[in-house]
C-alpha cells in the first residue's frame with residue numbers, strides 16, 4: 001500500500017509528480033494530500049483530475065502523513081521549515097526546490113529528520129524527467145524505497161552528491177532550454193525556406209526525436225555526426241560554420257554562466 005504523502009505546494013511540478021503517481025497507481029491516490037498558500041481553485045482542479053485529497057492548511061494533516069514533498073519556491077522554504085520544525089514527528093521530508101539541498105533542510109529541521117532532495121526537469125510532465133537526487137544523513141532503506149517510488153513516477157533518475165546536484169542542474173534542468181533555443185532557431189530557418197510554421201515544427205521535432213532515438217542506441221554523438229557528415233560535403237560545410245562561430249565553446253560558456261548565476265556569483 002502506498003505511503004501517505006502530503007504535497008505542500010500544488011503548482012506545475014507538484015502536478016507532474018502527482019500525474020505520474022496517478023498513472024503508475026492506476027488512479028488510486030487516496031493517500032495523497034495536497035495544499036498550497038491560497039489558490040483553492042487550483043486544489044479543486046487537482047482533486048477532480050487525480051482523485052487526491054485537498055487540505056486548507058497543511059498543519060492540520062501533518063501528523064497523519066509519512067512523507068512530505070515540498071513543492072514550493074526556494075524562498076518559501078525557511079518559512080515553511082520553521083513552522084514544520086515544531087510539528088513534525090520523524091516524517092520523511094523531500095524537497096524539489098532548486099538550490100535547497102539536504103544540508104539546508106537539516107539545518108532547519110529537528111535532529112535525525114530523514115530528508116532528501118530531488119531535482120526534476122519539465123519533462124516530468126510527460127514522464128520523461130531526468131531527475132537528480134540525493135539524501136540527507138538519516139535516511140533508511142524505507143525512505144529510499146519511497147524516493148524510488150516518487151522518482152519512477154516521473155521518468156529517469158540519477159543519484160549523486162549534493163554538490164553534484166548544484167553543478168549538474170545546469171545540464172538536466174537548464175540545458176533543455178538551450179536545446180529548445182536550438183530547435184526554435186532551426187524551425188525559424190525552416191520556415192524561411194518556404195514552409196508553414198506547422199510543417200516546420202513537425203519536421204524539426206521529428207528530426208530531433210529521431211536523433212535522440214539514435215543516441216539511445218548507445219552510439220557516440222561524434223560517431224553519429226560522422227555518419228551524417230561526408231568529408232567535404234554539404235553537411236560538413238554547415239558544421240564548419242557552427243565550429244567557426246564557436247558553437248561548442250558557447251555551450252560550455254552557457255553551462256558555466258548558469259552555474260555561476262545559480263551560486264549567486266554574478267548578482
Ligand SMILES: NC(=O)c1ccc[n+]([C@@H]2O[C@H](COP(=O)([O-])OP(=O)(O)OC[C@H]3O[C@@H](n4cnc5c(N)ncnc54)[C@H](OP(=O)(O)O)[C@@H]3O)[C@@H](O)[C@H]2O)c1
Pocket residue numbers: 008009010011012013014035036037038039071072073074076079080096097098119120121122173
Ligand atoms: N518548474 C520547473 O521546471 C522546476 C524544475 C525543478 C524544480 N522546480 C522546483 O519546484 C518548486 C515548485 O515549482 P513550480 O514550477 O511547481 O512552481 P509553481 O507552479 O509556481 O507552484 C508553486 C506552488 O507553491 C505554492 N506555495 C508558494 N508559497 C507557499 C507557501 N508559503 N505555503 C504553501 N504553498 C506555497 C503555490 O501556492 P499558491 O498558488 O496558492 O501561492 C503553488 O501551489 C520550486 O521550488 C522550483 O524550484 C521546478
